[in-house]
Amino acid sequence: MITNMKHVKSELEQKGIKPTYQRLCILEYLHEHLVHPTVEMIYDELIERIPTMSKTTVYNTLKLLSEKGVINEITITGTEVRYDINCQSHHHFLCKKCGKIYDVDVTCPFANMDHKEISGHEIQEIHGYFKGICKECLIKQNNE
């Protein structure tokens, strides 16, 4: 995993996004934290290093990156948006207990569908996720 500033910079340039310092830091954060973080998590760490960072900038940047296809928004918790640097269609597991979101490695059956429509609706994205109790939380339960 290459996550130095140079790589992140060229990644933004390739997508036609001006690589400002704030944007570089936010994108770098996403590369280094693959747990599908919230805006809050991103902001809380960056404000330590960049005391002038505004939460609005985090929101603005994530929206921009999302629109340009650099990151994906995950909306499965119902309370807040989670962000994913992995833009390839893949499935997730949401733990009902701790709220963690894991990537799961299942081959999506619809991924290579020949037709990009269903019941007349034009399909642009395919999402799949599981909900339950994660490995860690199961272990905790058993140790009680």
Add this chain to the structure above:
Amino acid sequence: MITNMKHVKSELEQKGIKPTYQRLCILEYLHEHLVHPTVEMIYDELIERIPTMSKTTVYNTLKLLSEKGVINEITITGTEVRYDINCQSHHHFLCKKCGKIYDVDVTCPFANMDHKEISGHEIQEIHGYFKGICKECLIKQNNE
């Protein structure tokens, strides 16, 4: 589709929920509006018939029905929860343009998975949905 008050009443009783008038009306609404409505939509119609209806009661009742397994919460828009009277695991289509959520009839490949775990995580729910432009919105686009 049977959606008279008697049916709705016995449905609540079977689940051990006291069938109050407000609960009956909310559940009846869900039976008659299969478009995965929001709290707002439910409240806006019921307040016409029952001027004393409180939005808090709508929230409370939907939470109760959800906990008792009478309805399902759908959290795919990222902005508000949508409610589904159909509790059997099925897939959805969310239109990016008009926001409508449709049921789609695809056989879920994970539905009859023999193992109820994945990567050590205990699976309790399986969710799948597509995003794109719905049939209606496609037609509108073409007529411009």
Add this chain to the structure above:
DNA sequence: TATTAAATCTGTAATGATTACAAATATGAA
């Protein structure tokens, strides 16, 4: 029937995530 405790409903306030917006700052060309 009257009493009373528990359950339910209601209205308002609080919360938390997100967006709107305008002023401040940085950037980059002329």
Add this chain to the structure above:
DNA sequence: TTCATATTTGTAATCATTACAGATTTAATA
């Protein structure tokens, strides 16, 4: 430098949801 544009920042507003306390209803008991 000058000036227009893009970006960032801080604050206020919005919107969905939850917390909470008082009012009302229900149902059991005397």
